[in-house]
Each structure stands twice: as C-alpha cells, then as structure tokens.
Amino acid sequence: MKFFDKTEWSLLYALPVLIILLFVLPTWLVNYVQVSMGMGLVALAVMIQMRAGLVSFGQGLYFCIGGYTAGMASKFWNISDIFVIFAIAIVATLVVAGVLGFLLRRYREIFFAMLTLAVSMILFALLSSSHELGSTDGFNLPQASYLGWRPEGETAGATLFILTAILTLACAILINRFLRGPIGKIIEAIRENELRVEYLGASAHVSVHILYMVAAVISAIGGVLWAMALGHVTPEMANWTTSGQFVFIVILAGTGNVFAPLIGTLILEVLRVYAVEISPNTWQMILGTVMLLTIVFLPKGLWSLFEGFVKRLSSKEPAA
Amino acid sequence: MITTVAIILDGFGFAAWLFLSSVGLTLIYGVMRILNISHGGFYALGAYSAAWAVGLYTQTGNTIALTYLIIPLAAIIVGTLTGLLVERGLLRFMYGHEEVLMVLVTYAVFLILEDATKLIWGTESYVAYQPAYWLGTIDVAGIPYTIYKFLIIGTALAVGAGLYWGLNRTRAGKLLLVVIHDREVSAALGINVTLFFTVTFVIGTTLGALGGALTAPEISVVPGIGAEVIVMAFAVIVIGGMGSVGGAMIGAVIVGFARALSVHLYPPIEMFSIYLVMAMVLAIKPYGLFALAEGRKI
Numbered sequence: 001m002k003f004f005d006k007t008e009w010s011l012l013y014a015l016p017v018l019i020i021l022l023f024v025l026p027t028w029l030v031n032y033v034q035v036s037m038g039m040g041l042v043a044l045a046v047m048i049q050m051r052a053g054l055v056s057f058g059q060g061l062y063f064c065i066g067g068y069t070a071g072m073a074s075k076f077w078n079i080s081d082i083f084v085i086f087a088i089a090i091v092a093t094l095v096v097a098g099v100l101g102f103l104l105r106r107y108r109e110i111f112f113a114m115l116t117l118a119v120s121m122i123l124f125a126l127l128s129s130s131h132e133l134g135s136t137d138g139f140n141l142p143q144a145s146y147l148g149w150r151p152e153g154e155t156a157g158a159t160l161f162i163l164t165a166i167l168t169l170a171c172a173i174l175i176n177r178f179l180r181g182p183i184g185k186i187i188e189a190i191r192e193n194e195l196r197v198e199y200l201g202a203s204a205h206v207s208v209h210i211l212y213m214v215a216a217v218i219s220a221i222g223g224v225l226w227a228m229a230l231g232h233v234t235p236e237m238a239n240w241t242t243s244g245q246f247v248f249i250v251i252l253a254g255t256g257n258v259f260a261p262l263i264g265t266l267i268l269e270v271l272r273v274y275a276v277e278i279s280p281n282t283w284q285m286i287l288g289t290v291m292l293l294t295i296v297f298l299p300k301g302l303w304s305l306f307e308g309f310v311k312r313l314s315s316k317e318p319a320a
Numbered sequence: 321m322i323t324t325v326a327i328i329l330d331g332f333g334f335a336a337w338l339f340l341s342s343v344g345l346t347l348i349y350g351v352m353r354i355l356n357i358s359h360g361g362f363y364a365l366g367a368y369s370a371a372w373a374v375g376l377y378t379q380t381g382n383t384i385a386l387t388y389l390i391i392p393l394a395a396i397i398v399g400t401l402t403g404l405l406v407e408r409g410l411l412r413f414m415y416g417h418e419e420v421l422m423v424l425v426t427y428a429v430f431l432i433l434e435d436a437t438k439l440i441w442g443t444e445s446y447v448a449y450q451p452a453y454w455l456g457t458i459d460v461a462g463i464p465y466t467i468y469k470f471l472i473i474g475t476a477l478a479v480g481a482g483l484y485w486g487l488n489r490t491r492a493g494k495l496l497l498v499v500i501h502d503r504e505v506s507a508a509l510g511i512n513v514t515l516f517f518t519v520t521f522v523i524g525t526t527l528g529a530l531g532g533a534l535t536a537p538e539i540s541v542v543p544g545i546g547a548e549v550i551v552m553a554f555a556v557i558v559i560g561g562m563g564s565v566g567g568a569m570i571g572a573v574i575v576g577f578a579r580a581l582s583v584h585l586y587p588p589i590e591m592f593s594i595y596l597v598m599a600m601v602l603a604i605k606p607y608g609l610f611a612l613a614e615g616r617k618i
Binding site: 241 | 355410413414418419420421423424425427428429430431432434435436438439443547551554555558588591592595598599602603606607
C-alpha cells in the first residue's frame with residue numbers, strides 16, 4: 001500500500017526545494033514566492049469549486065476574513081500567536097461559510113458565480129465604511145509570534161516563510177486527498193449531471209455545502225498567510241476584482257492537479273512585477289487577452305500541456 | 321413629512337438610475353443567455369465619452385442646452401461601435417458554450433475595456449457638472465430637487481416604455497420573443513437568429529453606455545465606476561428575475577427605495593441595503609420575482 005500518490009510525493013519534495021530557495025534567491029523574489037503561496041491557496045479553493053462546475057467570483061470573501069482576523073486579533077485582542085490566529089480564522093470561516101452555504105448550495109452556474117460575488121461585496125462595503133478598521137486604507141499588522149517565541153529581523157521572515165511553505169503544501173496534500181475521496185468524486189459527477197447524482201442516493205446539496213466550506217477554510221488560511229507576509233490588510237481583499245484574479249489563475253492554470261493553481265499564482269505574480277513596471281495601464285488588458293486566448297485555444301489550461309508532455313514521454317520510454 | 325417626500329423623490333431618483341444601468345444587462349441575458357460582465361465596461365465608456373464630449377463642448381462657450389443632445393449621442397456612438405466590435409469580433413465565435421464560460425469571456429472583455437478606457441482618457445477624473453447645474457433646482461414640498469434628476473427619471477420611463485412597445489407591439493419584437501423562447505425552432509422557421517443576437521447585444525451595450533453617460537454630470541468620472549455598477553446592476557436584475565425587463569424596473573424601484581429609506585432613516589446600512597433586499601427576495605423566490613421557467617435536465 002502506498003500512502004502517498006505521485007502528486008503528494010511531489011508536494012513533499014517541494015518543501016526542501018522551497019527552503020533551499022529561501023536561502024538562495026534574493027529577498028524580493030523570496031517575498032513573491034511567499035505571497036504567491038498565500039494567494040495560491042485561494043486559487044486552489046477556486047479550483048476545487050471549478051471541478052464541480054461552480055465558478056466562485058467571491059473567494060476574496062474568505063481571503064479577506066483570514067487577513068482581517070489576523071489583523072484584528074493583534075489590533076484589538078493583542079493576540080499575535082500565529083496558531084491562535086489560525087484557530088480563530090478557521091472557526092470564523094466555518095461559521096460564515098456554514099451559514100452562507102445554506103443559501104449558496106441551491107445555486108449553480110451564473111447564479112452561484114454572481115451570488116458569491118454579491119456576498120463578498122457585502123464584506124467589502126462593511127470594511128470600507130468602518131472607520132475603526134481604517135476604512136478603505138486598511139491597517140498594518142505586527143509581526144507574528146510562535147507559541148511564545150518572538151523572532152526578530154531575518155529570523156522572523158525565514159520562520160514565517162517556512163511555516164507558509166509547510167502549511168501551503170500540507171493544505172495541497174489534504175485537498176488532493178479530498179478530491180480523490182468520495183466527495184471529490186461526487187462533485188465531479190455534479191458537474192456532469194446533478195440529477196443523476198441525486199438518483200444514485202448522494203445529496204448534491206450537502207456535497208456542495210461541504211465543498212464550499214472546505215474551499216472557504218483554505219482561502220482563509222491563505223488570507224492569514226498573505227496578510228502576515230505583507231503586514232497590511234485592506235478591504236480590496238474582498239473586492240470582486242480580487243476574486244476575479246483567482247478565477248483568472250485557475251482558467252490559465254487549469255483544474256487538472258492541485259499543483260496547477262499554486263504554480264499559476266507564482267507565474268502570474270512574477271509576471272505582474274514586470275508588466276506593471278513596463279506599462280502600468282495595460283496589465284488588465286493583458287490579463288483579459290490571455291484569458292480569452294486560454295479559453296479558446298487551451299480550454300483545460302496550461303496544466304493540460306504539461307500532462308500531454310508527460311504522457312508523450314512515458315509512452316516513448318518502452319519503445320526505446 | 322419632509323422626510324417622506326425626500327424618501328419618495330430620492331427613491332425614484334435612485335430607481336431611475338438603477339433601471340438605466342441594468343436594463344441592458346437583463347435584455348442581453350434574456351435573449352442570449354449571456355450574463356454580460358463587460359456591461360460595467362460599457363457603462364464606464366459611456367460615462368467617460370459623455371463627460372469628455374461635454375467638457376470639450378462647454379469650452380467653446382456655446383449654450384448648455386445642446387449638451388442634452390451630446391450626452392445621449394456620445395453614448396449611442398460609443399455603445400454601438402464598441403458593442404458591434406465585441407459581438408462581431410469575439411462573442412459570435414463563442415455562442416453555444418456553457419453560460420458560466422460566457423461569464424468568464426465577458427469578464428475578460430471587461431478587463432480589456434477597463435484598460436482601454438484608461439488608455440484613452442487617462443486615470444484622472446472627469447467632471448461635467450454643467451448639464452446638471454444649468455437646469456437648476458425645483459421646490460417639491462419644500463425640498464429643493466435638481467431638475468436633471470427628473471430628466472433621468474423621464475428617460476428611464478421612456479426607455480422602459482420604448483422597450484415594452486418594441487418587444488410586444490412590433491413585428492421584430494414578437495420575433496425576438498420567439499427567439500427567446502426557442503432558439504433552434506425559430507431558426508428553423510426562417511428567423512435570422514444571428515442578426516437578432518447582434519442587434520440585441522448592441523442595444524444592450526448602448527443602454528449600458530447611456531446609463532453611464534446620463535450619470536456623468538452628477539458624479540466625477542473616475543476609473544473603477546464600471547466595477548461598482550456591475551454589482552448593483554446584477555442585484556437589480558436578480559431581484560426582478562434575470563431576463564425580464566419589467567422585472568428590472570420593479571427591481572430598480574425596490575432597490576432604489578430601500579436605499580432611499582436607509583439613507584434618510586438609518587444611514588449606516590446604506591451600503592448594504594441593496595444586498596439585504598436581494599437576500600430577502602432570494603430567500604422567498606430563489607430565482608427572482610419574474611424569472612423565466614427553466615426545464616430540468618435529466
């Protein structure tokens with residue numbers, strides 16, 4: 001019995017690689033890798049919902065809940081321990097997603113897309129108009145502590161990076177398990193034909209509800225990691241244009257594997273640095289054009305190219 | 321008493337704006353089953369082109385009266401041309417895909433339009449207050465109210481009546497209802513479905529541009545207004561039932577009054593009164609008040 005499958009082994013191997021990168025790469029690039037891991041988790045959340053045919057245009061809601069929990073915990077309750085913050089963020093997310101799930105699980109297709117968008121815009125409106133939380137400017141976060149240990153300077157950065165890497169990869173492994181498990185199979189069947197799923201005795205509503213909550217939790221974890229890495233949160237995190245970028249990442253990267261959205265985020269973040277520098281007013285235009293090209297010519301995303309490449313390699317091997 | 325009058329006036333004012341900004345969205349959805357996210361982009365295009373044209377015109381020092389012609393003209397020109405470009409150049413190749421994929425396609429168009437607007441007009445704000453200012457205000461039961469608002473309410477009513485007449489009383493409108501009901505059968509009957517799609521899309525985008533253009537004198541036109549309006553417009557049409565023009569009108573009135581009530585009675589909830597109403601309506605009628613019936617796929 002193999003305990004880990006191929007994807008999971010690759011994710012495990014990725015940890016030492018990431019830690020080596022931490023010491024090899026220049027600091028600014030390390031920051032991008034770290035930030036993209038946080039965002040990558042949100043893209044992963046969008047990806048697993050896309051597997052059920054559900055496009056979430058409001059995943060920023062939980063990204064923002066995660067970020068603001070981290071900020072508010074230290075601002076109002078003086079909690080800076082990252083594990084306590086994670087606990088609060090996950091509980092808050094489970095409550096919100098659990099309640100909203102009852103409304104959203106009834107909807108599919110465009111209704112799901114637009115209602116998730118509307119719900120996340122409520123939080124955006126709330127935060128933008130709240131003066132205690134810095135309204136549209138947001139506020140800064142202090143440095144994290146780890147079970148009473150408060151690292152300073154470079155150690156702090158390195159610790160957070162390693163924790164981010166561990167959590168991101170762990171989430172990816174768990175999500176991979178989740179997708180291979182019963183609910184993972186059911187949600188793919190829901191995309192194909194929901195009524196038949198019901199005839200077979202599974203509840204589509206309950207599966208979508210669970211899927212929605214799982215996606216919410218990893219988005220919130222991503223939000224905490226992202227906010228900690230940047231040290232700043234703004235209501236923009238909940239704006240639908242932010243959520244739209246996560247959707248973009250998944251369209252571009254594809255839904256074939258849990259790796260795809262993580263790598264897609266990193267590529268996008270690095271590209272953005274250059275694109276914004278070269279021509280700041282055409283970044284969205286580039287995104288839009290690339291998105292259209294992907295939808296038309298590569299409907300399964302970049303990952304399908306990679307998969308095809310691997311297949312061709314392995315089919316050649318026995319012949320040689 | 322004064323609050324009541326103010327609520328009624330503001331309610332209709334908001335409602336007219338909401339209806340003008342969202343009716344194009346519901347029209348396109350009703351006919352083509354495309355939820356056009358780029359609608360926000362057309363709204364912004366209309367607002368920018370009107371504000372820019374009014375600005376150019378007022379510099380010449382001629383009478384302000386002509387701006388009331390310039391505003392709709394700017395919207396119609398930019399809405400029609402860009403709408404044609406998007407439909408002929410892109411969307412027609414995508415027909416037949418899943419509805420949710422079309423959302424992503426129009427989202428991509430929205431992103432492109434946003435930056436196109438920035439490239440043409442830059443990122444600074446445009447102000448074209450003259451048309452709204454020139455008409456002055458009128459006293460309604462002791463409350464001064466800008467006459468321009470009445471102009472918008474009038475336009476909204478005219479657009480609503482025009483669409484009703486066009487859809488129900490003309491040959492083309494009746495054929496369009498056939499297309500809405502069954503695309504394949506109407507094509508088999510010899511109706512040029514492609515033409516109807518193009519015309520509907522262009523009318524829808526022009527209405528979006530018109531909504532933006534008419535609002536331009538009341539606001540300062542800045543980047544990002546398109547992203548805001550799409551959320552509002554969606555809430556309005558989902559309350560009325562997506563694809564129903566009458567529903568959009570009722571949705572606009574409901575949302576408009578909800579917002580006016582919260583502004584005057586309890587301002588803190590103004591920003592989400594719209595979502596509150598939407599949640600309440602959807603809790604009772606999951607697909608809006610006048611949603612078209614859908615068959616189940618087995």
